[in-house]
Amino acid sequence: xxxxxxxxxxxxxxxxxxxxxxxxxxxxxxxxxxxxxxxxxxxxxxxxxxxxxxxxxxxxxxxxxxxxxxxxxxxxxxxxxxxxxxxxxxxxxxxxxxxxxxxxxxxxxxxxxxxxxxxxxxxxxxxxxxxxxxxxxxxxxxxxxxxxxxxxxxxxxxxxxxxxxxxxxxxxxxxxxxxxxxxxxxxxxxxxxxxxxxxxxxxxxxxxxxxxxxxxxxxxxxxxxxxxxxxxxxxxxxxxxxxxxxxxxxxxxxxxx
Amino acid sequence: xxxxxxxxxxxxxxxxxxxxxxxxxxxxxxxxxxxxxxxxxxxxxxxxxxxxxxxxxxxxxxxxxxxxxxxxxxxxxxxxxxxxxxxxxxxxxxxxxxxxxxxxxxxxxxxxxxxxxxxxxxxxxxxxxxxxxxxxxxxxxxxxxxxxxxxxxxxxxxxxxxxxxxxxxxxxxxxxxxxxxxxxxxxxxxxxxxxxxxxxxxxxxxxxxxxxxxxxxxxxxxxxxxxxxxxxxxxxxxxxxxxxxxxxxxxxxxxxx
Numbered sequence: 203x204x205x206x207x208x209x210x211x212x213x214x215x216x217x218x219x220x221x222x223x224x225x226x227x228x229x230x231x232x233x234x235x236x237x238x239x240x241x242x243x244x245x246x247x248x249x250x251x252x253x254x255x256x257x258x259x260x261x262x263x264x265x266x267x268x269x270x271x272x273x274x275x276x277x278x279x280x281x282x283x284x285x286x287x288x289x290x291x292x293x294x295x296x297x298x299x300x301x302x303x304x305x306x307x308x309x310x311x312x313x314x315x316x317x318x319x320x321x322x323x324x325x326x327x328x329x330x331x332x333x334x335x336x337x338x339x340x341x342x343x344x345x346x347x348x349x350x351x352x353x354x355x356x357x358x359x360x361x362x363x364x365x366x367x368x369x370x371x372x373x374x375x376x377x378x379x380x381x382x383x384x385x386x387x388x389x390x391x392x393x394x395x396x397x398x399x400x401x402x403x404x405x406x407x408x409x410x411x412x413x414x415x416x417x418x419x420x421x422x423x424x425x426x427x428x429x430x431x432x433x434x435x436x437x438x439x440x441x442x443x444x445x446x447x448x449x450x451x452x453x454x455x456x457x458x459x
Numbered sequence: 460x461x462x463x464x465x466x467x468x469x470x471x472x473x474x475x476x477x478x479x480x481x482x483x484x485x486x487x488x489x490x491x492x493x494x495x496x497x498x499x500x501x502x503x504x505x506x507x508x509x510x511x512x513x514x515x516x517x518x519x520x521x522x523x524x525x526x527x528x529x530x531x532x533x534x535x536x537x538x539x540x541x542x543x544x545x546x547x548x549x550x551x552x553x554x555x556x557x558x559x560x561x562x563x564x565x566x567x568x569x570x571x572x573x574x575x576x577x578x579x580x581x582x583x584x585x586x587x588x589x590x591x592x593x594x595x596x597x598x599x600x601x602x603x604x605x606x607x608x609x610x611x612x613x614x615x616x617x618x619x620x621x622x623x624x625x626x627x628x629x630x631x632x633x634x635x636x637x638x639x640x641x642x643x644x645x646x647x648x649x650x651x652x653x654x655x656x657x658x659x660x661x662x663x664x665x666x667x668x669x670x671x672x673x674x675x676x677x678x679x680x681x682x683x684x685x686x687x688x689x690x691x692x693x694x695x696x697x698x699x700x701x702x703x704x705x706x707x708x709x710x711x712x713x714x715x716x
Binding site for chain 2: 223361368
């Protein structure tokens with residue numbers, strides 16, 4: 203039976219970094235009106251409870267090295283389910299426009315006259331460092347922050363990392379933990395072996411873990427955690443604000459400086 | 460009368476870009492337990508209704524060119540009110556750690572053994588462009604985004620703008636509209652006069668207004684809006700995703716290219 207809400211439309215929703223309370227009021231309202239929820243691996247599945255019980259729930263997540271669905275298949279599924287059921291909520295971890303390919307999905311839907319709304323989410327780029335006590339900007343430490351990906355279209359390290367290594371901006375690298383050694387090499391090439399680094403796994407979740415070090419040592423320190431979860435790399439002076447940094451400095455002063 | 464919640468503590472809360480529904484569930488829960496709310500000019504005042512009616516509400520906002528309170532005075536007020544009343548909620552526009560000086564406030568409170576919690580907010584840096592249909596990252600247009608401020612400690616344009624002009628990163632400049640001409644000059648120096656630019660005022664609010672153009676023309680276009688509200692500058696290929704861009708291109712093709 204058609205309901206008044208049942209016209210084809212797409213809500214691109216950011217679910218935030220993992221903690222299910224870090225979703226917006228607006229996003230929960232949209233979820234409550236979903237006919238279909240297409241959700242990622244990164245989004246916390248507890249959030250699915252906010253959708254009506256009769257709403258279809260379809261996992262379309264991409265996991266590292268194993269694509270459940272290609273982006274083209276997701277685009278097609280959005281259109282098919284919108285035309286068949288009505289309101290499609292596309293629930294993504296973080297924010298849909300921060301390496302989320304959200305605009306591609308919106309543009310594809312637009313080809314079928316399916317309108318979209320964008321409901322921003324808490325990006326892990328700012329919040330995950332912040333929850334570890336690392337502000338991405340701080341007077342005296344950093345006037346700007348640069349958000350990059352370790353996972354470009356070509357699978358290579360983004361050239362932007364090379365440029366970021368030459369600035370004093372805080373660099374926040376998403377989806378880059380598997381390339382941590384390569385990233386460190388880029389910084390070392392520019393004599394930045396002493397710059398502080400944090401690698402944060404499973405940010406904002408109970409399984410959160412962090413490695414603190416400097417460019418020259420971080421790959422080894424992070425490896426010791428042996429964490430396979432999604433990780434965020436933060437490079438720059440602001441990492442000194444992490445409470446562990448002072449401890450490391452006191453105990454291994456020679457090592458860190 | 461002391462209550463069980465009445466011990467001195469600080470919640471640094473991001474209120475998001477302006478739309479009061481773009482606050483997180485976690486932030487609302489903290490607000491509901493506030494004994495004192497210290498709030499900025501940027502935060503939507505409707506949110507104050509979520510605090511208990513008996514909670515003190517104190518405006519500590521800084522408006523352009525007119526500081527209601529200095530940062531030192533705010534730091535002191537946080538400590539005084541926390542010691543006197545208990546739970547202080549510091550409600551800031553956007554996210555507390557994106558040019559919000561939140562960590563300075565947390566560090567000052569820590570000197571008095573007042574613990575803090577950080578509750579991230581939707582930063583206008585990503586959400587305000589996104590709500591205008593401009594994704595800060597997009598395959599084929601931009602692999603990264605760089606968030607800068609036009610308003611540094613010294614009052615001068617950040618040197619990072621000079622570096623950003625030499626990259627293909629999307630540049631998002633907060634608090635920079637009064638320096639729009641200076642910013643354009645920096646890009647022109649690097650032969651980037653044709654790079655698309657958007658200036659968005661009062662993002663996510665009813666009074667939202669946008670100017671779309673390119674580096675060579677944006678200062679004039681933005682001036683015609685005559686908008687004195689807080690504005691965000693977005694520079695880079697992703698601005699071509701704004702729906703007005705295709706219209707401008709069609710009607711003023713010569714002008715824009």
